[in-house]
Structures are given as C-alpha cells and as structure tokens.
Amino acid sequence: MKRIITLFSVIIFSAIFCTASKAQDKYDAHSGELYNEILHMDSLLFNAFNSRNLEQMEKYFDQGLELFQDNRGVRNYDEAMAGFGGIFKKDFVLTRKLVPGSLEVFILLRITAPFKQVCTRSRTWRTGKR
Numbered sequence: 001m002k003r004i005i006t007l008f009s010v011i012i013f014s015a016i017f018c019t020a021s022k023a024q025d026k027y028d029a030h031s032g033e034l035y036n037e038i039l040h041m042d043s044l045l046f047n048a049f050n051s052r053n054l055e056q057m058e059k060y061f062d063q064g065l066e067l068f069q070d071n072r073g074v075r076n077y078d079e080a081m082a083g084f085g086g087i088f089k090k091d092f093v094l095t096r097k098l099v100p101g102s103l104e105v106f107i108l109l110r111i112t113a114p115f116k117q118v119c120t121r122s123r124t125w126r127t128g129k130r
Helices: 002-025 033-050 054-058 077-088
Strands: 066-069 073-076 093-098 104-107 118-121 124-129
Touching: 033 054, 033 093, 033 104, 054 077, 073 077
Parallel strands: none
Antiparallel strands: 066 073, 093 124, 104 118
C-alpha cells in the first residue's frame, strides 16, 4: 500500500510539473507587453537613481515595500528611502544601467491572489565615480 501511495504521489507531481513547464515554455521571458512595461519602468527608476532624484524614486515604490538586504535584513519603505537618500549624499556617484539582454520576466503560475504575480530577473552594471 505504501508503494502505491508513493507511486501515485510521483505521478501526480510529474503531471503538475509538466503542465506548469509546458505553460511556461510558451511564454517568452524576453518580450511581450508585460516585459516592455517592466523594461520601461526600470529605465525610469534607473534614471531617477542615476540623477539622484529621491522625490522621483519614491513614486516608483509602494508604501508597503519590504526590501531585503543581506547586510541589514528587511527594510520598510521609509528605511529604504532613507538609505537611498544617504547614498545620494555621498561624495561619489553610483550609476545603474541594465545589462542588455539580461532582463527576464516570468508570470508566476497558479497564484490565487487578486493581482497577477510577476518575477523578474536582471543584472545591472553599477559603477562608482569620485
């Protein structure tokens, strides 16, 4: 009986995994309306960051922001904005630029929340000048 349950579990898991994989395979992570919107919004955010415009940057983040940093843990909206403000007051300039072709946008499947969940992955060049 234990073998039958284990076998049945493997079959169910395989069916779910294959269905999700096939649906994701049809989706191009490097194009489409959602991809273009995120690419556009990233460029606006990077422009605000590169010009040290904190007031403009604040418009691109929700008040419910929770930002995780390896060295400081979770920061809320106010803490994150204060952190950006601190960076902008430094005597060196950091700039961010998207590495061409590195942005990937994935719609997370099987999410029941009222909003579509999206996962993005990209690389940026970060340079500092004194």
